Amino acid sequence: MQEVDITMKGYRRKDHPEDNDSLLQPFSVDEVRDVIWSCDGNKCPGPDGYNFNFLKNCWTIVKKDVIEFLNEFHRTAILPKAITASFLTLVPKKDHPQRVMRKLCQTAFLPNRQILDGVVVINEIIDLAKRRKNKCMLLKVDFERAYDTVNWMYLEDMMLKMGFAEGWLKWMKACIFNSSMSVLVNGSPTEDFQVGKALRQGDPLSPFLFLIAAEGLTGLMQKAVELGKFKSFKVNDNLNFRILQFADDTVIIGEGDWNNLWTIKTVMRSFELVSGLKINFFKSKLYGINLDDRYLEAASAFLSCSIDQISFCFLGLPVGANPRRLSTWRPIIDTMRKRLLGWSGRHLSIGGRVTLINSVLSSLPLYYFSFFKVPSSVLKVLVSIQRNFLWGGGLEGKICWVKWDTICLPKDRGGLGIKNLDLFNLSLLSKWKWRCLTEPNVLWSELLKFRYGSFSDNFLCRSVVSAKSSDSLWWRDILKVGEVEGNLWFSASVSSILGDGKSIGFWKEKWIGNASLKELFSNLFEKEIDKNAVVADKGRWETVGWSWVLFQEGVLLDNAATEAADLLSLLADYHPFDRNDNWKWIPEAYGQFSVSSTYQFLQQRTTADEICPNVVGALKRLWKNDLPSKVSIFG
Numbered sequence: 001m002q003e004v005d006i007t008m009k010g011y012r013r014k015d016h017p018e019d020n021d022s023l024l025q026p027f028s029v030d031e032v033r034d035v036i037w038s039c040d041g042n043k044c045p046g047p048d049g050y051n052f053n054f055l056k057n058c059w060t061i062v063k064k065d066v067i068e069f070l071n072e073f074h075r076t077a078i079l080p081k082a083i084t085a086s087f088l089t090l091v092p093k094k095d096h097p098q099r100v101m102r103k104l105c106q107t108a109f110l111p112n113r114q115i116l117d118g119v120v121v122i123n124e125i126i127d128l129a130k131r132r133k134n135k136c137m138l139l140k141v142d143f144e145r146a147y148d149t150v151n152w153m154y155l156e157d158m159m160l161k162m163g164f165a166e167g168w169l170k171w172m173k174a175c176i177f178n179s180s181m182s183v184l185v186n187g188s189p190t191e192d193f194q195v196g197k198a199l200r201q202g203d204p205l206s207p208f209l210f211l212i213a214a215e216g217l218t219g220l221m222q223k224a225v226e227l228g229k230f231k232s233f234k235v236n237d238n239l240n241f242r243i244l245q246f247a248d249d250t251v252i253i254g255e256g257d258w259n260n261l262w263t264i265k266t267v268m269r270s271f272e273l274v275s276g277l278k279i280n281f282f283k284s285k286l287y288g289i290n291l292d293d294r295y296l297e298a299a300s301a302f303l304s305c306s307i308d309q310i311s312f313c314f315l316g317l318p319v320g321a322n323p324r325r326l327s328t329w330r331p332i333i334d335t336m337r338k339r340l341l342g343w344s345g346r347h348l349s350i351g352g353r354v355t356l357i358n359s360v361l362s363s364l365p366l367y368y369f370s371f372f373k374v375p376s377s378v379l380k381v382l383v384s385i386q387r388n389f390l391w392g393g394g395l396e397g398k399i400c401w402v403k404w405d406t407i408c409l410p411k412d413r414g415g416l417g418i419k420n421l422d423l424f425n426l427s428l429l430s431k432w433k434w435r436c437l438t439e440p441n442v443l444w445s446e447l448l449k450f451r452y453g454s455f456s457d458n459f460l461c462r463s464v465v466s467a468k469s470s471d472s473l474w475w476r477d478i479l480k481v482g483e484v485e486g487n488l489w490f491s492a493s494v495s496s497i498l499g500d501g502k503s504i505g506f507w508k509e510k511w512i513g514n515a516s517l518k519e520l521f522s523n524l525f526e527k528e529i530d531k532n533a534v535v536a537d538k539g540r541w542e543t544v545g546w547s548w549v550l551f552q553e554g555v556l557l558d559n560a561a562t563e564a565a566d567l568l569s570l571l572a573d574y575h576p577f578d579r580n581d582n583w584k585w586i587p588e589a590y591g592q593f594s595v596s597s598t599y600q601f602l603q604q605r606t607t608a609d610e611i612c613p614n615v616v617g618a619l620k621r622l623w624k625n626d627l628p629s630k631v632s633i634f635g
Helices: 002-008 017-023 029-038 052-057 059-076 116-132 152-161 166-177 206-226 258-275 293-303 326-341 350-361 376-392 421-438 443-452 455-459 473-480 522-527 558-571 595-607 613-623
Strands: 085-088 136-141 180-185 233-236 239-241 243-246 249-255 285-289 312-314 317-319 494-497 539-542 545-548 582-585
Touching: 017 166, 029 052, 029 059, 052 059, 116 136, 116 233, 116 243, 116 249, 116 285, 116 312, 116 317, 116 443, 116 473, 136 258, 152 166, 152 206, 206 243, 206 249, 206 258, 233 249, 233 443, 239 443, 249 258, 258 293, 285 293, 326 350, 326 376, 350 376, 376 421, 421 443, 421 455, 421 473, 421 582, 421 595, 443 455, 443 473, 522 558
Parallel strands: 085 180
Antiparallel strands: 136 249, 136 285, 233 239, 243 249, 312 317, 494 582, 539 545
């Protein structure tokens, strides 16, 4: 275990006793039921032949036995062999496979973290390095059969070092380390055998356990930086990047020099020996920014990997790409056309085509729409594919009997409820603005804040914010989200909820009513020295309570002093609280941002005056029937 200790020297243990107490709590009936109901009931059953649909349908019958079994496991940490047994099914990914590929890993499993967080960091680092003319090297690491090679001894030691309780470790050993497997050959299982390593595909625990295993690589890279063996990519004195990981999707980032290459090879080999996770250098890719071609060729030969060009695909998106070029969107366009070729659209009713457009064609570009602003030229192509399928059942152009904007209206407003891709794209991108405001201290947010300044100044001001020449294309597109023909609908839809006042701008943000103090008291704002002051800076706690301190005595003339008195009168009922500041999304009743509420809000903005309420009510009644969609659509 000495090698494991070396690996973990760079890892800083975080003890959270309250988390361990929560993990070791007895299983409640409601908790067990919620877990069962959250699982897909139609997933393939295990060797016992029972899937989750059986448990759901027969819950009243089997509930007592299931709870007793789980309580016994809670006490003893022992599972019968039949519970941990599984089948290995060989599923070909191609019609005529030459070998079996077993890389089916997901990439984002942590609460409050999203898969696109890593994408925005890589994209901004590439743009920043190009604009600064920094020499930057990126190595996209490929793990060979990631889940299948995890060393259990290493995984156990990682969990110990991370502070997991002994009881939890016993449960993990019972669930993972004492498993057996049979191979299905022509539908029949072979004799079972004990498994000595690896994590099971499809096991809900596997993604989380793999993340724990991958933390060792982060620890090694951190130790290498601390020892001065690896030079990370430095954004500023407080922000630098050396490795980005989302499960087995890993990118190592650093300066382009030979010391870094030696360190990478040493770290990768050490991690491979300790964890069992083998690095496939043949499939790994090396990318250089402002690096000499001869250096890249030598580095490629040294690491036994290939050189590739930026942009490249990371977590399913082309990072470093120009989103305004058609080539960036070509995979989405080709996928939509390919999907249509497999459908017999001409034999479907128009109701069936609407269903397929909503469930498939409108969903295919969702991932790209969540990060990139779709250009108008690409939008026309995507809409034409949908329109041609709706009216003709294929890719060929047909007569369009109704304007497409009308087709995209909600059903209760005279449309067919097909998503308006332009508004859908805006709704998804506006989530970035909301996340910037509500998650200001996470890594990707710190990077954006350093490059572009205050999020409040960029997103919540009443005037259009112009992008700078040094801004990335992605950020320029994000800035434009929320601006329609001079109307700043995003800033008008956000208000602040006062907490401790440490993050809410006193003058510039809307925390009293629906207007900022800058707008209500423009003369006072002009006389303010610190125009970016937060609420907490404009007062202090005294024995009698909170006291507002707006200006020093003698600074204001008579007229301004009168206005200041009016402001103090307005502030009399407000004071900071012992909680964090928060934000409210006005279009949503509960104040929490959601893409669906934003999409509905944008639709209402464009259609509010087009249909009278009586017609809306009639259309709602019309669509509430038990008729097939192919009949209802002609109502």
